[in-house]
Amino acid sequence: MLASNRPSKRLLPLVPYVLIAGIWGLTLSACASSVLPCLQTPPSSKGSGDALAICEKALEDNLDRRDVFARTVHLLQQRARYRDMATWSQKVVNADASRTDARYYLAVGLRKVGQCDEAILAYQAYAERNRDDADPYFGIALCYEKKNDPK
Numbered sequence: 001m002l003a004s005n006r007p008s009k010r011l012l013p014l015v016p017y018v019l020i021a022g023i024w025g026l027t028l029s030a031c032a033s034s035v036l037p038c039l040q041t042p043p044s045s046k047g048s049g050d051a052l053a054i055c056e057k058a059l060e061d062n063l064d065r066r067d068v069f070a071r072t073v074h075l076l077q078q079r080a081r082y083r084d085m086a087t088w089s090q091k092v093v094n095a096d097a098s099r100t101d102a103r104y105y106l107a108v109g110l111r112k113v114g115q116c117d118e119a120i121l122a123y124q125a126y127a128e129r130n131r132d133d134a135d136p137y138f139g140i141a142l143c144y145e146k147k148n149d150p151k
Helices: 014-039 049-061 066-078 082-095 100-112 116-129 135-146
Strands: none
Touching: 014 049, 014 066, 049 066, 049 082, 066 082, 066 100, 082 100, 100 116, 100 135, 116 135
């Protein structure tokens, strides 16, 4: 038999999968390239402003990553940037309404910047999904205390 330069008919169906896998690999590596530097930053208050910028960029590219969100919120809290914390939390909630972690930090951020009426609503939304967690009720109490409203 003579060998031909044509690919085997058995290999042809694999070509689209190989191409898709290659594209998927590029997408994953691009995603990882923005996520890893964020997750590798030390979570101390002595972290540089660059660490926060790296994490905010990674979160912008990956709103669904809970680990990136948690690291970014942690860095924002350490710097008392509560308005930014609320903004990022709202973006995550808008992208995925089931994210209770983002709902909680949205409420905390709003409370810390003095927007207690909005914070109470956010705490209540969180509490509806996490009935066994006492934190939202404590946050609501802090809001009422801040407003001097003894409810």
